[in-house]
Amino acid sequence: MIDAMAATPPLAFVPSSAPIAQTMAERFGMANQQFQSEADDALFQERLGQLDLLDSAAFASADYLLEWLVKGVLVKGQPAIFGGPKKSLKTSLLIDLALALGTPRGGIRASFLGKFDVPAPIQVGLFSGESGQHTVQETARRVCRARGIELERSGVRWGFNLPRLRNDIDLRVLRHRIEQYGLQVVILDPLYLSLVGGTSQLDAANLFHMGPVLADVANVCLEAGATPILAHHARKARLSPQERWQPLDLDDLAYAGITEFARQWLLVSRREAYQPGTGSHQLWLQVGGSAGFSGLWGLDVQEGTVDEHFGGRRWQVHVKTVDEALQAKRELVEQRKTAGKRNVREDLERKIVSALERCGPMNKTAIAREVKRSNAIVGPALDDLVEAGVLERGVYKQKYGQTCEQFVLVKKLSTDTVTVDQSDSDSDSQTDSSE
Numbered sequence: 405m406i407d408a409m410a411a412t413p414p415l416a417f418v419p420s421s422a423p424i425a426q427t428m429a430e431r432f433g434m435a436n437q438q439f440q441s442e443a444d445d446a447l448f449q450e451r452l453g454q455l456d457l458l459d460s461a462a463f464a465s466a467d468y469l470l471e472w473l474v475k476g477v478l479v480k481g482q483p484a485i486f487g488g489p490k491k492s493l494k495t496s497l498l499i500d501l502a503l504a505l506g507t508p509r510g511g512i513r514a515s516f517l518g519k520f521d522v523p524a525p526i527q528v529g530l531f532s533g534e535s536g537q538h539t540v541q542e543t544a545r546r547v548c549r550a551r552g553i554e555l556e557r558s559g560v561r562w563g564f565n566l567p568r569l570r571n572d573i574d575l576r577v578l579r580h581r582i583e584q585y586g587l588q589v590v591i592l593d594p595l596y597l598s599l600v601g602g603t604s605q606l607d608a609a610n611l612f613h614m615g616p617v618l619a620d621v622a623n624v625c626l627e628a629g630a631t632p633i634l635a636h637h638a639r640k641a642r643l644s645p646q647e648r649w650q651p652l653d654l655d656d657l658a659y660a661g662i663t664e665f666a667r668q669w670l671l672v673s674r675r676e677a678y679q680p681g682t683g684s685h686q687l688w689l690q691v692g693g694s695a696g697f698s699g700l701w702g703l704d705v706q707e708g709t710v711d712e713h714f715g716g717r718r719w720q721v722h723v724k725t726v727d728e729a730l731q732a733k734r735e736l737v738e739q740r741k742t743a744g745k746r747n748v749r750e751d752l753e754r755k756i757v758s759a760l761e762r763c764g765p766m767n768k769t770a771i772a773r774e775v776k777r778s779n780a781i782v783g784p785a786l787d788d789l790v791e792a793g794v795l796e797r798g799v800y801k802q803k804y805g806q807t808c809e810q811f812v813l814v815k816k817l818s819t820d821t822v823t824v825d826q827s828d829s830d831s832d833s834q835t836d837s838s839e
Contacts, residue, residue, distance in 0.1 A: 668693030702729025
């Protein structure tokens with residue numbers, strides 16, 4: 405073994421590999437520079453076409469035609485915002501919009517909210533990340549029943565995972581789906597859930613953060629042939645009673661860049677507070693766009709209430725003009741005032757009857773003192789009770805031969821007693837001692 409090792413010739417000297425590595429690095433660097441130069445040249449050529457300038461003759465002769473997706477409400481090829489405060493039926497109204505756009509013809513009049521005509525059926529993609537499959541399906545079925553549409557034949561595709569708008573892969577997938585299904589409208593509901601998952605922190609209050617994100621999703625959709633509609637929520641700043649039930653404006657929406665991004669908008673808000681258990685909603689719908697259209701309507705939406713089998717609800721929408729909506733508001737206010745005055749009068753009449761039961765026949769001044777109201781307030785109530793047969797007027801003699809009118813209880817007050825003059829039912833804590 406030792407002899408064999410001794411017979412082995414010594415290793416030859418191997419020169420340093422540094423010059424080879426250096427040569428390879430230089431060649432790689434040159435190749436990378438060449439590749440980068442070619443990529444830059446390609447991008448330069450692309451941007452060269454994009455940053456071109458038209459002369460006025462070419463600009464004047466060009467056709468920039470607009471098409472209605474929904475007449476008077478929505479045009480093709482311009483990014484849209486569908487905004488509103490929480491729980492203002494944004495998703496339900498978007499489902500109505502999607503089904504109206506995707507309604508196949510065949511004798512069926514396609515219209516948004518049963519009012520605004522849709523010229524031609526198109527393919528629609530609705531991504532809902534908040535409501536859940538059951539709620540979206542149940543709402544879609546109600547809308548279809550109201551419109552006479554077969555849901556299975558509509559041109560709407562439904563998705564329940566939102567694309568992440570700050571993720572390049574998701575934007576590529578979104579483009580692929582638009583092209584794959586031939587979508588002409590894409591609805592993302594809601595926007596805020598689509599903004600998660602980026603590689604860097606997003607400041608939604610920073611225009612320079614939000615602007616590029618909104619521009620990217622708009623470009624992806626428009627280049628693939630689809631009009632994007634982003635559902636978005638309003639800020640919580642409208643707390644004063646004067647503003648709370650007024651139509652929403654773009655400035656009421658949350659996040660920076662939304663107002664600048666929106667080329668057209670549909671804004672929904674409540675005209676009245678929702679009364680739980682009624683399934684009745686009074687809303688405002690304000691629309692507008694840079695194409696020059698605008699409008700404001702009142703929406704009365706009747707959904708009904710859910711039964712024990714999670715059914716029983718409906719979708720009935722009545723679109724009102726502004727004047728009709730304001731008149732309905734005035735009538736509602738008047739009804740509430742009348743109901744309030746009626747309650748005040750009935751309460752006063754019960755107090756009068758109770759006082760006469762305790763004290764026996766009394767004149768008006770004594771009754772007013774007992775119920776702690778003025779003669780002017782008590783007088784009309786006494787007249788009503790006499791007319792209803794609950795009281796009778798009588799005359800009795802006072803000292804020194806003077807006579808005085810008194811009221812005698814002849815029967816119990818029934819629930820059918822009706823007040824007549826509502827104008828005198830203002831509360832008055834002062835007692836008038838004059839007769």
